[in-house]
Structures are given as structure tokens and as C-alpha cells.
Amino acid sequence: MGRDDCSDDDASEHETAAFYFSLVPDEARRRYWAERGWSDPADEDVILIGSMLFADRDAEAELRREIRLSELWSRCQSGCFTIEEFRELSTLITQVDGIRGALCIDCAMLDRPNVSANWSLANTALCRGHLRFRLAHAHIEEGGTYRSA
Numbered sequence: 001m002g003r004d005d006c007s008d009d010d011a012s013e014h015e016t017a018a019f020y021f022s023l024v025p026d027e028a029r030r031r032y033w034a035e036r037g038w039s040d041p042a043d044e045d046v047i048l049i050g051s052m053l054f055a056d057r058d059a060e061a062e063l064r065r066e067i068r069l070s071e072l073w074s075r076c077q078s079g080c081f082t083i084e085e086f087r088e089l090s091t092l093i094t095q096v097d098g099i100r101g102a103l104c105i106d107c108a109m110l111d112r113p114n115v116s117a118n119w120s121l122a123n124t125a126l127c128r129g130h131l132r133f134r135l136a137h138a139h140i141e142e143g144g145t146y147r148s149a
């Protein structure tokens with residue numbers, strides 16, 4: 001495969017994306033973005049030029065952590081949770097910032113003030129302290145890595 005073949009594929013992909021976006025009404029166009037707007041997490045030093053989704057590299061990393069925290073919390077609550085996931089979730093709890101103004105449901109029940117220490121992390125609806133408290137009672141599957149059927 002020659003160098004020209006690669007550029008033809010890129011041009012074809014660009015034309016296909018341009019055609020797709022031409023079908024989307026202007027008022028709805030901002031809601032859609034190409035999947036390649038997400039950068040490769042393994043390639044931390046490269047910033048995608050023309051990325052429509054993220055202008056700030058740190059914002060993308062924060063969103064990835066929030067999404068992963070939410071996924072792991074859902075798995076924890078479902079009862080299918082491995083020790084590796086437990087460790088990852090424990091680490092993410094310390095890395096993800098609370099959602100500004102979104103008070104933790106437990107803190108709200110306890111009439112705690114609406115301050116950053118009591119804001120919920122991602123869509124867990126719990127703050128850092130209450131997530132750790134509930135995580136202490138998590139059921140962890142034995143046998144290492146969980147494999148779905």
C-alpha cells in the first residue's frame with residue numbers, strides 16, 4: 001500500500017463525514033461529533049488537531065475518569081466486581097472532582113452544606129466520603145478478573 005492510498009482513504013473518510021453532517025440540521029449539528037475526536041489514551045503527548053469535542057486535554061481526561069468511575073460504580077452495585085476493579089475504583093475516587101453544585105444524596109439527607117467536599121462524583125450521586133463508605137461494604141468476586149459470558 002503506497003502513501004497515496006492512505007491519503008485517498010483519509011479523503012474518502014472526510015467526504016463521508018462531510019456528507020453525514022450535511023444531513024444533520026444546523027441547530028442539531030453541535031450535538032454530534034466524530035468518534036475520532038477522542039484521543040487515544042495511550043498517546044498522551046499527541047493533541048488531535050481539529051478535534052471538535054475537546055479543546056482542553058485535561059477536560060477529556062477528566063471526562064474519561066468520570067465515565068469510568070460511573071461504570072465501575074454500577075458494576076460494584078450489581079455485585080459483579082473484581083479486586084482489580086475495586087482497586088481502580090478506589091484510585092478513581094481520589095482523582096475525580098465533584099460535579100459543581102450537585103450535592104451528594106447522603107449529604108443532602110444529613111443536611112450538610114452544599115460545598116465542594118460534599119458534591120457527588122460523576123453520576124454516582126455520592127461524594128468521595130460516602131463512596132468510600134459504601135465501597136467498604138462491596139462484594140468482591142473471587143478468582144481474579146471477572147469475565148463476562
